[in-house]
Amino acid sequence: MLNPKSIFWFIVIMLISGVIGMGAVRYTSKPTLREITFEAEKYAYTPARLKVNLGDTLLIKLVSKDVTHGFYLEGYDFDAFARAQFPYFFVKKYDEESKKFDHETVQSYRLLMDKPGKFRYRCSVTCGSMHPFMQGELIVGPNYAYAATIGLSFGLMIASVLLMGSSANIKKEKVNNQKVPEVQTA
Incomplete structure (x- = not known):
């Protein structure tokens, strides 16, 4: 039988593990829509580096x-150009029928980040x-972050099981190491 202290710590560890897991999942990623303005000026882009999920x-x-x-943008075959002080930019499109490139004038362009890795964008x-x-x-x-949360949760569960097992073993050792009083016979 486990002692009440071991049961208490097991419950505490499991509650903490669950709260951490729920909190981390809340702040990690469902795919999101991110508005990014790339400013090009004098041989540089702002931002020069961008991280997304x-x-x-x-x-x-x-x-x-x-x-x-x-x-x-390499890897995504996104090719565009912007003119100075012009509110729109132009996205190059390949027309299958005419077998020629054409330009689409847009204010913004949606691009799904469906390939993991490091990609270079260049002028x-x-x-x-x-x-x-x-x-850039x-x-x-x-x-x-999501994977780390799952790992942390499993790690805490394993640690709590080990904690319970070690406390049970310590009790067993204490019981086994106690000297049994000798019974005096008359």
Whole structure:
């Protein structure tokens, strides 16, 4: 039989594990819609690095501050360009019928982040002498926080079982190590 103290600690550990798990799941990811404005100016993008979760949808806006800049996102075949001080940007589209590229004028463009990994975005329109160095990085990562929460929950459950088992073994050892009083016979 387990002592009340072991049962108490088991229940406490399980409650803490559950609360941590529920809290972490709440703040981790269902795929979300993220509005991102990429500003292109003098051989750099802002943001230069972007981290998103797998399954997120980006609502991309492209703005050029000085000259015409391109934006090509490797791995997603997204190619666009923006003109300086123009409220719209242009997305390159391939027309299957005419076998030609065409441009669609948009204010924003939705792009589903369905491939995990690290992808480079770069200027696809020659914009000056430092053009080859105008690039940024998009990181589409799996949701590690969710996986860590699941692992933490299982870890706490295992720890609580071990804690209960070790306390039962300690009690057993105490009982086994006690000297049994000898019975005097007459």
